[in-house]
Amino acid sequence: MNSLPPLRQPCPPGTCTCRRDELLEEPGADLRILRLTRHEEQRLLERLENIRSLADLERLQQRMYEQLGIRLSVSPSHNEVRSMRGIVIDFVEQPGLCRKTRQAIPAAIRRGLERQPEIAYRLLDAHDLLRDA
Template sequence: MLEHAPFPLRVECPPGACTCRREELYAAPAPDLRPLRLTREEEKKLIARIEAITTWAEMQRLAGRMHEQLGIELNIIPSVRGVRTVFGLTISLTERPGLCRKVRESIPRAVRRCLDTHPEIVYALLDERGLFAGPDLAS
């Protein structure tokens, strides 16, 4: 069934090397094949695109496109204890059948590198969520 997809599919990882639950897609009566669209070559392009982002609006647009085209949901959650560095953010992808473990690791790493390079994106994220009050001018 999956051999007749209208687009190239990601090559399966070796048995036991991944937790993508691809077999759930094989068993589903109407599988959502969007996560399998992200081949290794497309993953490299996506990572390069993520690392080239310079604004919070671009990050939101790209996250929306990833959700629309691949069914991937990007989550960037500030720590409840505050954000002093990029490591104060939890960056993850919502787990779903067909989404390779390597992708679930590589995309958040690329987002973290982007945010580390462009801290103004982090400020915009925190400001949007009401968690950033700007620099302390009293000191």
């Protein structure tokens, strides 16, 4: 018996720009992102809020790509970084990624960085914070 994993429920019409229906109709499309159910999304957000190191964050980024196809980059802004808002969190455009999820993941990462500011310092160091010194 080959059972498919549960897929995410569709967003109410007109509220999201995820293009879920287009993704389902496209033959050979990457449907990994649709495996992120609301329950699994909550688990992911909790995990992102409780990161313990920069390596942990990088591992989560890698696993999000492998399991869901989400490409995410976390880096300091080109301008001065004075708070966690100065950390830029970008997604590669991906059909099927819900608008709310696209907002919730960066917010969870920022909460995790606020809880563990040394991770943000390591991130700044990894991107050559002291290049002008």
